[in-house]
Amino acid sequence: MSLPFWRTRDRYYRILGNICEKCGKEYFPPVSVCLNCRSTKLKDKEMPKTGTLVSYTLQRESMHGFEEQEPMIFGLIKLENGVKIISQLVDIPYESLNEGMKLVAVFRRIKSEGESGQIFYGYKFSRSRDTRLDGNTS
Numbered sequence: 001m002s003l004p005f006w007r008t009r010d011r012y013y014r015i016l017g018n019i020c021e022k023c024g025k026e027y028f029p030p031v032s033v034c035l036n037c038r039s040t041k042l043k044d045k046e047m048p049k050t051g052t053l054v055s056y057t058l059q060r061e062s063m064h065g066f067e068e069q070e071p072m073i074f075g076l077i078k079l080e081n082g083v084k085i086i087s088q089l090v091d092i093p094y095e096s097l098n099e100g101m102k103l104v105a106v107f108r109r110i111k112s113e114g115e116s117g118q119i120f121y122g123y124k125f126s127r128s129r130d131t132r133l134d135g136n137t138s
């Protein structure tokens, strides 16, 4: 990663985006200028943990460091506030995925970092019956 992980950690831990204080449009990842009204007054906002699956894809070969998780499924998810994000999908067989199915963010190991053995965690999406991260944690 180009940025030290701690700088982007909140983004991965809490799905931290931002909201325009002028027009109310929400963003993830956060933006510095509102794409809707050009305002620069934006504040942090945690994204909803639930959404629906818009589309998905199976990736048989992954980026370096993620080989142990192959094959990986990635989905485009429309969150309850309308923001679309791309996330890895877990614990759902590829065959049983459906566009429009309800998903919920779960907190999972992202990867282990080389020799240091440091483990990074962040969000992934799973079936909505998984409620470990359901509800407001802020």
Ligand SMILES: [Zn+2]
Binding pocket: 020, 021, 022, 023, 024, 025, 034, 035, 036, 037, 038, 039
């Ligand atoms: Zn705006």
